[in-house]
Amino acid sequence: MSKSLILYDIPSTLPSNTWSPNIWKARYVLNYKGLPYHTEWVEYPHIEGLYKKLGAQAGGTKADGLTPYYTLPLLYDPSTGAFVSDSAAIARYLDKTYPETPTVIPVGTGALHYAFNEALESHFDALWQFALIQTNFILNPVSEEYFRRTREASTFGGRKLEDASPKGEDRKREWARLKGDFGKIDAWYGKGDRYVMGDAVSYADFTVGAWLLWVRIIYGVDSEEWKDILMWHEGRWGALVKGFEKYEAVL
């Protein structure tokens, strides 16, 4: 465990550079486990080239089920030579490869964790039109062009991001819908439980935390949006992100 792992991440124009929720899931896990790593920065259009240069396999395919889909996070472990894509796969890999560090996916909960992630994201329909669009405006120009083009085509059915962004009364209604969506997630938790699995932190909490951190980062900690979320559901979301501040180091 002497060699530093490498986490590939997408930079931004923000002082902290980081923003991506999927990469934060992996970084939270690395920080929680206390593993040595450092971040290397890759702009969106250069991700595919990075994989090819490194000789890493894509972690999944595009909607056609055939075309390789090159995404971050990508983790490189020089101790084993392994490249691992996809934050859940990274969590599994680190649990298995470094069993002396705290486990994030307890034995027997792997399938439940996969399903948790799907169920969680199925409630984010309202989230995209806020956070995904806002993300565009914090990217560096080379990534912004790529992000806009691909997201306008996929998530927003060909509409321009500016047109897909809800305004006025629409915005109020959609923001209320977002709160309702988080209410459905809140209802999953056991009474009085802070974490998905009760008293113990697990990977599921880092996924929830990473989506929330995304909102805090791109809107800003002093924004009306973040301040509103802090009050939702008896402060559950704010408390979660606050509790994870100790895992926010960007190494």
Added chain:
Amino acid sequence: MSKSLILYDIPSTLPSNTWSPNIWKARYVLNYKGLPYHTEWVEYPHIEGLYKKLGAQAGGTKADGLTPYYTLPLLYDPSTGAFVSDSAAIARYLDKTYPETPTVIPVGTGALHYAFNEALESHFDALWQFALIQTNFILNPVSEEYFRRTREASTFGGRKLEDASPKGEDRKREWARLKGDFGKIDAWYGKGDRYVMGDAVSYADFTVGAWLLWVRIIYGVDSEEWKDILMWHEGRWGALVKGFEKYEAVL
């Protein structure tokens, strides 16, 4: 634990009477735990009246968030006087009230189980047009009229069940989509794992099993549909239902 619990279920024209997947989730759990119970039969239009006669609270509300929604399963426990609706709530109740029986929702996995159920049902879009429509034809007339009216209005957007049922090439395509949906669920499982939590049965397996049992019951064990499903995903689904045959008693 000397007193027999009562499970309220919806009958059919089939010799076994039972068919409802949501009620099978609860019955699987009762049988797995070996708790004494007996079934009482209630036709759809009489469910609300049953709740009112018993003085039981509805387990949830309709889409408006206000109107009580009276559903089965409903469990009555004469030892505690408790009425419990909703199969997941019944599983939790039985775990808590009868801790000497095998646990189905291990400590710490309650929220993961709720999310699992949501993720599972989010993949059943193609299933409804097959199994829900087929169900209509095995109900007794008094329930059939109710079921048809409510499902045509809700699930099928006002279309007649006969029109919503896919035919010819459409049917082939939708059946293939159903297989694809089960493939996504299959992908959640750990390599070589028979159950959602690995080696140990949990409530999640009874939910998956109950949906499959529904298909076997309404199409018949010798139907082409069921024989096809038995071959999907290296026999995972057939093996699951087969393994649960010992929990199929209708007491």
